[in-house]
Amino acid sequence: MDATQPLLLAEGITKRFGALAANDHVDLRVMPGEIHALLGENGAGKSTLVKIIYGLLRADAGRLLWQGRAFAAESPRAARRAGIGMVFQHFSLFDALTVAENVALSLDDAGTAKDVAGRLGDVSRAYGLPLEPAREVWRLSVGERQRVEIVRCLMQDPRLLILDEPTSVLTPQECEGLFETLARIRAEGRAVLYISHKLEEVRRICEAATILRGGRVVERCDPRQETAGSLARMMVGGDVPALRHDHMLAETPVRLAVSALSLPASDAHGIALRDVSLAVRQGEILGIAGVAGNGQDELFAAISGEVLSPSVAVAIDGVAMGQADINERRRKGAAFVPEERLGHAAAPRLRLTENALLSGHATNGFVAQGMVDRGRLRSFVDGVVRAFDVRKGPADPEARALSGGNLQKFVVGREIARKPGLLVVAQPTWGVDAGAAAIIRQALADLAEQGSAVLVISQDLDELLEIADRIAVMFVGRLSPAVPVTEASRESLGLLMGGAES
Amino acid sequence: MRLVMEKRSETPLWLMVVSPLIAVGLPVLAAIIMFTLLGKDPARALYVYFIDPISDSWGLQEVAVKATPLVLIALGLAVCYRANVWNIGAEGQFLLGAMAGGWLAVITHGSTQGPWLLPAMMMLGALAGACWALIPGVLRTRFGANEILTSLMLVYVAEYLLDYLVRGPWRDPGGFNMPQTVIFEPEAVLPLLMEGGRLNIGTPIMLVMVVAFAILMGRTLKGFEIRLVGEAPRAARFAGFSEKGLVLTVFAISGALAGLAGMLEAAGTVKQLQPGISPGYGFTAIIVAFLGRLNPVGCLVAGIFIAITFIGGENAQIMLRLPLDATRVLQGLLLFFVLACDSLLLYRFRFVREARA
Numbered sequence: 090m091d092a093t094q095p096l097l098l099a100e101g102i103t104k105r106f107g108a109l110a111a112n113d114h115v116d117l118r119v120m121p122g123e124i125h126a127l128l129g130e131n132g133a134g135k136s137t138l139v140k141i142i143y144g145l146l147r148a149d150a151g152r153l154l155w156q157g158r159a160f161a162a163e164s165p166r167a168a169r170r171a172g173i174g175m176v177f178q179h180f181s182l183f184d185a186l187t188v189a190e191n192v193a194l195s196l197d198d199a200g201t202a203k204d205v206a207g208r209l210g211d212v213s214r215a216y217g218l219p220l221e222p223a224r225e226v227w228r229l230s231v232g233e234r235q236r237v238e239i240v241r242c243l244m245q246d247p248r249l250l251i252l253d254e255p256t257s258v259l260t261p262q263e264c265e266g267l268f269e270t271l272a273r274i275r276a277e278g279r280a281v282l283y284i285s286h287k288l289e290e291v292r293r294i295c296e297a298a299t300i301l302r303g304g305r306v307v308e309r310c311d312p313r314q315e316t317a318g319s320l321a322r323m324m325v326g327g328d329v330p331a332l333r334h335d336h337m338l339a340e341t342p343v344r345l346a347v348s349a350l351s352l353p354a355s356d357a358h359g360i361a362l363r364d365v366s367l368a369v370r371q372g373e374i375l376g377i378a379g380v381a382g383n384g385q386d387e388l389f390a391a392i393s394g395e396v397l398s399p400s401v402a403v404a405i406d407g408v409a410m411g412q413a414d415i416n417e418r419r420r421k422g423a424a425f426v427p428e429e430r431l432g433h434a435a436a437p438r439l440r441l442t443e444n445a446l447l448s449g450h451a452t453n454g455f456v457a458q459g460m461v462d463r464g465r466l467r468s469f470v471d472g473v474v475r476a477f478d479v480r481k482g483p484a485d486p487e488a489r490a491l492s493g494g495n496l497q498k499f500v501v502g503r504e505i506a507r508k509p510g511l512l513v514v515a516q517p518t519w520g521v522d523a524g525a526a527a528i529i530r531q532a533l534a535d536l537a538e539q540g541s542a543v544l545v546i547s548q549d550l551d552e553l554l555e556i557a558d559r560i561a562v563m564f565v566g567r568l569s570p571a572v573p574v575t576e577a578s579r580e581s582l583g584l585l586m587g588g589a590e591s
Numbered sequence: 592m593r594l595v596m597e598k599r600s601e602t603p604l605w606l607m608v609v610s611p612l613i614a615v616g617l618p619v620l621a622a623i624i625m626f627t628l629l630g631k632d633p634a635r636a637l638y639v640y641f642i643d644p645i646s647d648s649w650g651l652q653e654v655a656v657k658a659t660p661l662v663l664i665a666l667g668l669a670v671c672y673r674a675n676v677w678n679i680g681a682e683g684q685f686l687l688g689a690m691a692g693g694w695l696a697v698i699t700h701g702s703t704q705g706p707w708l709l710p711a712m713m714m715l716g717a718l719a720g721a722c723w724a725l726i727p728g729v730l731r732t733r734f735g736a737n738e739i740l741t742s743l744m745l746v747y748v749a750e751y752l753l754d755y756l757v758r759g760p761w762r763d764p765g766g767f768n769m770p771q772t773v774i775f776e777p778e779a780v781l782p783l784l785m786e787g788g789r790l791n792i793g794t795p796i797m798l799v800m801v802v803a804f805a806i807l808m809g810r811t812l813k814g815f816e817i818r819l820v821g822e823a824p825r826a827a828r829f830a831g832f833s834e835k836g837l838v839l840t841v842f843a844i845s846g847a848l849a850g851l852a853g854m855l856e857a858a859g860t861v862k863q864l865q866p867g868i869s870p871g872y873g874f875t876a877i878i879v880a881f882l883g884r885l886n887p888v889g890c891l892v893a894g895i896f897i898a899i900t901f902i903g904g905e906n907a908q909i910m911l912r913l914p915l916d917a918t919r920v921l922q923g924l925l926l927f928f929v930l931a932c933d934s935l936l937l938y939r940f941r942f943v944r945e946a947r948a
Contacts, residue, residue: 107939395828416831427829436823446815447830456812463810 094157096121096280097142097173097249102151104137111137113304114151119249119297124271124281126291126312129301130324130522131493135284138301139251142282143175144168156248174242175251180234182226184358189222192241205244213240216270227358231380232263239270250274251282256290257548258381261583268294286324287551288317302326321523329523334374334534336558338573341371343407344511344542345392345423350402352391360384362391365568367561369511369542374533375571376557377546380586384566385546386428389515392544393425394418405511416451422510424448426501428519428546430493434500437489441481442466444488445473445503453507469506477502477528494525501529505536512536515546530556550582564588594940610932611884615896618924625920631911639910640903640921652789654898656860659797660685660869662894663852664876666804667845669885673808674841675821680727680742681849682873683749684720688850689857690753691719693864696779696857697761697772708778712854720850721843723749728842732835738842746873754866761864771865781859793855800848804887817841849873870901878926897922 099117103110112134119125129135140146142153144162153160155171162168165175182191189206196205206222213220218236226234235255242250256264271281271294285291291298292312300308300323308323321329347367354361362384369375379385390396392403394415403411405421415425425448427433435444445466450456455466467485474481477498481491488496497518504512517533518526534556537543547553553560554574561571562585569585619637626636644650664681671678692712699708726745730736754770763773781791808814820827820837827834852872861868879897883889904918 393829394831414831415829419831425829429825432823433825433829436819436826438822439819443815443819446812447819447826450812450815451831459811459813461810461812461815 094121095119095154096123096156097282098154098157099138099142100152100154102138102141102148102153104134104141104146104148110304112141112148112151115301115304115306117299117306119280119282121248121280122275122278123297124275124283124295126295126298127282127284127301128286128288128291128298128320128324130286130524131520132522133301133324134304135301136253137304139175139253139282139284142168143173143251169245169247172246172248173251174245174247174249176235176238176242176253176255178253178257180238182234182237184227185225187223187225188220188229188237191226191237192222192244195241196244208244209240212243216240216243216273217266218270231258231382232260235259235267243274247279249280249282251284253284254286255283256285256287260380260586261550261579262587264290288312288320291320292317300324325523330527330531332527332530332534332555334531334538334556336574337373337537338558338575339370339372341373343368344371344405345369345513345544346404346407347388347392348402348404350388350391350398352387352396352398355387355396360387360566362387363566365566367544367568367571369544371540371542372537373558374537374543374545374556376553376560376574377544377563377568378550378553378560378582378586379548379563381548383563385515385563387566388563388568389425389427389513389546392513393423393427419448419452424504424507424509424512426504426512426514426517428515430496430500431489435488435496438487440485440487441470441474441491441499442485444499445470448503449507473499473502473506476506477532494521497521498525498528501532505532508539509536509541511542511544513544513546516548517545518547518549518552526552550579550586554579562586606936610936611882611889611929613935614882614925614929614932617928618921621924622921625917629913629917631913636907636911636913639906641899643906644899644902648788650902653902654895655794656789656791657898657901658891658894659793659859660852660856660872661876661879661897662891663797663800663855664845664849664873665879665883665890665894666800666887667848668876668880669883669887669890670804670808670817671841671845672880673821673885674817674837675824676728676731676838676841677739678724678727678742678842678845679739679877680724680745680873681845681876682869682871683742683746684723684846684849685853685856685869685873686746686749686753687723688716688720688853689864689868690749690756690853691850692716692854693772693775693857694761696775697864699779700773700776704776704778706778709781709858712779712858713851716854716857717847717851720853721847723850724842724846725839728839732838750866753864753868757864757866763863769865772863774863775858779858780862781855789860791855791859793859796851796855798891801887801891808887813840849876875901875922878922878929881926882929897925900925 095118097119099115102112102115104112115138127135137146141148144164144167160171162171189202189209192209193202193205209222218240220236220240235258255267259267274281283295292315295312298310298312299306302324312320347365350362350365352362360383365388367375377385391398394413398411400409400411405418405423408421410418410421431437436447446455446461453469455462479495479499481495501514501517517529533543545553545557557574559571559573560577560582562569562582564585623633626633644654664685668678668681692715695712695715723745727738727741730741731738757772758770761772763771781793784790784792816832816837819830820832820834824834857864857868875897879890879893882893900918900921904915907913908915
């Protein structure tokens with residue numbers, strides 16, 4: 090193949106959703122043997138563009154050239170046949186089937202699982218992606234599941250591999266493994282389209298970058314010649330305010346204590362909590378790091394009271410509350426922000442005022458004699474909207490009408506507005522743009538400064554290193570002792586995330 | 592060209608208003624086609640169906656009498672459906688209410704009682720309906736049994752129970768072996784609103800309930816809880832609401848309303864118990880609840896509208912010799928179009944041109 094001819098060329102791709110132009114005349118040029126970064130904040134149009142390339146969406150206008158020829162994938166199947174493979178952020182694997190069965194199911198020229206197992210072994214060895222074909226998927230770690238997805242793509246011998254936020258679920262060590270695999274893929278002349286918001290890794294492994302903002306291409310650059318700061322400015326279109334936070338390591342009173350908490354897994358694929366202990370002090374932010382699915386959800390549910398535990402296992406301000414339901418814990422001064430915004434923290438089709446009632450009906454004086462005080466709800470929501478700069482359009486929209494970042498500001502703001510003595514928040518800035526993330530992190534830091542205890546559960550190690558005073562790591566239901574962030578290193582935390590003994 | 596369905600982020604107000612109008616307009620159109628195919632003059636048929644019943648006092652009273660049980664039952668069903676609880680056994684709960692209220696009327700027959708009798712019959716009717724509805728409720732919360740099946744099957748149990756009672760222990764000894772109870776004493780019959788009319792106090796009771804339920808669903812924490820459990824169960828747990836408790840509550844509420852409706856029907860319109868006491872009110876009320884958008888005031892409007900088609904259907908049988916099935920088809924079309932319009936509210940339909948390759 091001619092190395093000067095682009096492998097994929099997109100010209101003037103436009104895609105509208107109602108009034109919103111998700112892609113507005115987007116041009117993209119991916120050369121063979123290139124790892125090409127696609128950068129942009131959430132909602133900048135990255136997913137829309139790759140979905141068009143992969144045949145999941147159709148462009149309203151514009152054209153794609155694949156190896157110099159006009160091309161429009163009718164379906165992902167057609168895209169795969171042309172030589173385009175994609176690994177999504179959310180995996181599409183059947184938990185109950187083995188690795189080989191999953192791969193056999195997805196291959197278009199499917200053989201039996203036994204035939205596939207042999208080829209699978211070859212591919213996984215060739216690219217340094219160790220896998221056991223006979224293992225059931227539910228036994229695999231998130232990193233291993235991602236390997237299955239990547240191997241599955243590679244078995245179809247793609248010319249272009251699209252990876253959507255591949256490192257967001259990996260430990261630092263697993264990331265290194267992935268980068269080695271990508272280097273081998275590139276060495277074979279295959280191209281990678283790499284979506285990520287981790288700018289340091291983009292600078293390390295990508296040799297070209299296309300930056301989207303508001304559906305338009307705003308910049309094309311060689312990330313190796315840029316700094317993380319300059320890339321961030323291109324994405325955001327301005328400076329992101331730096332966090333103001335002094336690390337606190339004083340022996341203040343303990344506001345949340347979890348003591349020797351063990352809980353069996355709620356179902357076959359859940360994680361059992363094993364002897365988890367932690368203490369969050371007044372004025373401090375304790376961070377819990379770990380790869381997703383290592384018991385963080387279970388820990389959150391036990392602390393919030395959605396799942397009950399032995400009474401002494403969870404204590405708020407010195408009072409045993411393991412058997413208290415979530416509203417009793419709220420009345421004791423605790424507030425909670427779960428990971429899932431829509432469907433857990435907020436009801437998608439209820440209005441913002443109703444979603445304020447959702448978590449505040451027991452504590453905020455919204456209800457008198459069973460009747461809802463709508464005036465008070467409205468003024469409460471107005472206060473949250475002002476304090477957290479929630480962009481919401483109509484006066485009282487349904488929760489699902491807000492963008493992810495704005496809804497996240499609302500669900501965090503709704504809890505902080507109560508000035509809780511204890512705030513437990515999971516993935517505070519998951520899928521949120523840089524501006525909103527800065528507002529949320531600053532609010533958490535300010536809350537701690539005012540004397541509250543804040544527990545942050547996050548997969549984003551960089552975030553925790555920035556805002557937490559101490560960090561503990563979760564791995565298969567166990568929690569490591571918390572270490573002061575000043576003494577923690579990415580490497581030591583990464584080892585703990587991968588299961589090494591501390 | 593290709594048709595795509597996109598989820599709306601926000602439903603515009605005009606569509607909320609226009610959608611039920613379409614839901615009524617399209618079946619009328621379908622009805623015109625049906626009448627034409629049956630060889631009837633569609634204009635006259637529509638007149639008989641929709642205008643005749645409300646053109647005189649007799650018709651209006653009939654409509655109100657029919658609408659009363661429909662709206663009462665639909666109010667309760669709407670609460671259930673809002674909570675994602677699929678009680679479709681209101682017909683059985685209605686019959687149990689009629690039987691429990693009727694039982695008091697039967698055993699006190701021939702003796703003089705005080706003014707306590709009617710309120711007691713109402714309480715008993717509501718209680719019996721609630722208990723009957725709690726059976727599928729408990730089966731679901733305790734054993735995970737599907738309430739659609741259990742509540743429906745209990746309808747048949749209730750029907751045969753009534754059949755047994757009016758042929759056996761409660762049969763009117765002077766009734767020429769007909770399967771029916773005695774005619775209730777005047778004390779056990781609902782007072783009429785005006786002399787010589789058909790309207791009884793059941794209708795104002797129904798109107799009070801509409802207002803009460805509008806307040807319950809719109810203004811109270813309980814109403815919020817009901818909507819939240821149906822809308823987002825996980826968020827409801829996060830709000831600290833118990834789903835099991837709520838399932839039982841809404842079953843009890845809807846059973847009580849259906850039972851009350853059954854008792855009012857027995858003591859008001861029929862004045863005795865007999866197997867044919869309900870022309871399927873419990874099932875038709877499902878249509879009423881959905882046509883009313885699961886909203887209490889909507890249920891009132893929809894109940895009146897469906898009642899008109901009932902009376903119109905009877906008129907059509909007499910005046911146009913149209914079969915009863917034609918009325919049923921019409922009501923079925925209504926529900927079908929309501930559900931179709933629901934999709935219109937939630938989704939936006941668009942034709943898109945293919946991208947140039």
